[in-house]
Amino acid sequence: MVHAPVRVITVEREYGSHGAEFAHDLAERLGWRLLDSELVAGAARVAGVDPKTAARFDERLDPWYYRYGKMFWHDNVYAPATSGDEKIFDSERMLELIRAEILEAAQQGNCVLVGRGSACALAGRPGCFHVFVYATASAKKDWFAHAFPERAHQAEQHLAAFDRRRAAVIRKFYQQEWCSRGLYHMLLNSCIGTDAMIDAVQCAAGLCAGLPAGQTESVTR
Numbered sequence: 001m002v003h004a005p006v007r008v009i010t011v012e013r014e015y016g017s018h019g020a021e022f023a024h025d026l027a028e029r030l031g032w033r034l035l036d037s038e039l040v041a042g043a044a045r046v047a048g049v050d051p052k053t054a055a056r057f058d059e060r061l062d063p064w065y066y067r068y069g070k071m072f073w074h075d076n077v078y079a080p081a082t083s084g085d086e087k088i089f090d091s092e093r094m095l096e097l098i099r100a101e102i103l104e105a106a107q108q109g110n111c112v113l114v115g116r117g118s119a120c121a122l123a124g125r126p127g128c129f130h131v132f133v134y135a136t137a138s139a140k141k142d143w144f145a146h147a148f149p150e151r152a153h154q155a156e157q158h159l160a161a162f163d164r165r166r167a168a169v170i171r172k173f174y175q176q177e178w179c180s181r182g183l184y185h186m187l188l189n190s191c192i193g194t195d196a197m198i199d200a201v202q203c204a205a206g207l208c209a210g211l212p213a214g215q216t217e218s219v220t221r
Contacts, residue, residue, distance in 0.1 A: 004126035006205040007109035010118040012132045012178070015162035016140035018190045019133030020114055026198050027112040030207065035105050036114035043097035057094040058116075095173045115166070119183050120174035129205040132184040139191060 009026065013019020020036060027034035037055075044054035095117070102121045105111050106128060113122075119130040135143075140159050145152035167178035176183060186204055188197050202208050 003206075006127055006129045006207060008106045008111055008113065008122065008125075008128040009201065009205065010113045010122060010128065010130045012115050012119055012130070012184070014134045014140065014159075014179075015166070016143045016159050017133045017135035018143070018194075022133055022188075022190065022194055022197055023112050023114045025194050026201060029198050029202075030110075030112070033105070033111040034114070035101070035111055039098050039101045039105075039113070039116055040094075042101040043094055046097050046100070047093065054094060057091045091169075092173075095169070099173075117170055117174055120170060120176050123183065129201070130184045130186075131201060132179065132181075132187045133190055133197070134179075134187065135190045 009030075009032075011019055011023040011026070013023075023036065024034055037058075040054050040058050041051050044051045047054070098116050099121050102113060102116070102118045105113060106122055106125060109127070119132075122128045122130070137156075137159075141155045144155040144159060148155075148158075151158060163178075170176055170178040181187060186201060188200065190197065192200075
């Protein structure tokens, strides 16, 4: 069976696992574009909103009372006023725009995409390789205590809440479980170190330096 060369790598990550740093280093090693906060900035640009406004919706769902009220807006005289094809900018709109950014980036290729449902948006697409980065509870707690010393005593609560929020977004928008092994080609514990992680991904995705240009090893589920 002929497999398309891998030209896109998605990196999903537990909060505190150093997955984003790994993605940055992987992109640098490959000489590919890194799309992390750039996905949010792209969505903001298309929507015509301030990037800081868009960032408030990053990997979050709208509050339940907002979602409940939105169900009735179109049939209610109190619905927010919009003109033409203008759309209200909220978490749902943000996710739609980010998905479009992900698909466009994948079309161009040679990029590493960080989180935001990229593995779901590109599931089954030829030439895409999906990675999930996790870490031990103690490693994540140590990171949190170093990053936020004033909240170190609440590390477990904050770490769990952040991952629950990411999982809720994926469940709502893609009807998938964020940490489901079936979504990913490779799961990596960041305790092995960034260099080992990069080497493992390059080898598994057929991007090792020893392979001829454009040739990849088979990648199977």
